[in-house]
Amino acid sequence: DIQMTQSPSTLSASVGDRVTITCRASQNIHDWLAWYQQKPGEAPKLLIYKASTLEGGVPSRFSGSGSGTDFTLTISSLQPDDFASYHCQQYDTGFSFGQGTKLEIK
């Protein structure tokens, strides 16, 4: 099974900050990597697929990069609506998620 490791688990930041969340796969997943945003009490929402493709309607301040085993999600300038949890997911072989990153207001 492919293990996905996200870091950090918790991130404190301020509005306007640039933040980066990383995700590492236990083996090569090429670019079969997605990022989801989840707010308390809500379902996850797809932000990015194929490592770097922005889902329709997602603001351009979100971006994804990486291939193989190392990936990043970057938010270029945090907005109040961005404080949420973020999950990475591989769908190269089976399906597995990282443990999540909670983005908190500093």
Next chain:
Amino acid sequence: QLVESGGGLVQPGGSLRLSCAASEFSFRTFYMHWVRQVPGKGLVWVSRISDDGTDKSYADFVKGRFTISRDNARNILYLQMDSLRAEDTAVYYCARYYDAFDLWGQGTMVTVSS
């Protein structure tokens, strides 16, 4: 959209059937999945079914206990959960697979407790 139902409180060893009603898209052309989440924890993939229902896969921890199925005439996805354990307690989401999991239901809570 996707709307789950069927969650609730069940005793260990009991059974529950979750439903996921799809609308506003061509349900029969999409692979569908179940994902669960213990509140405050990460997402965990549970099961997948092909568009025509002939190909199914399961996470090891539910294999032999859970059964995924679908009714393409009624646009409904199911998850039959038998031999439930306390560790199956979670919010269960159905999700559509296209570009990754691009559409999710709101989730239904399953609590396994005596």
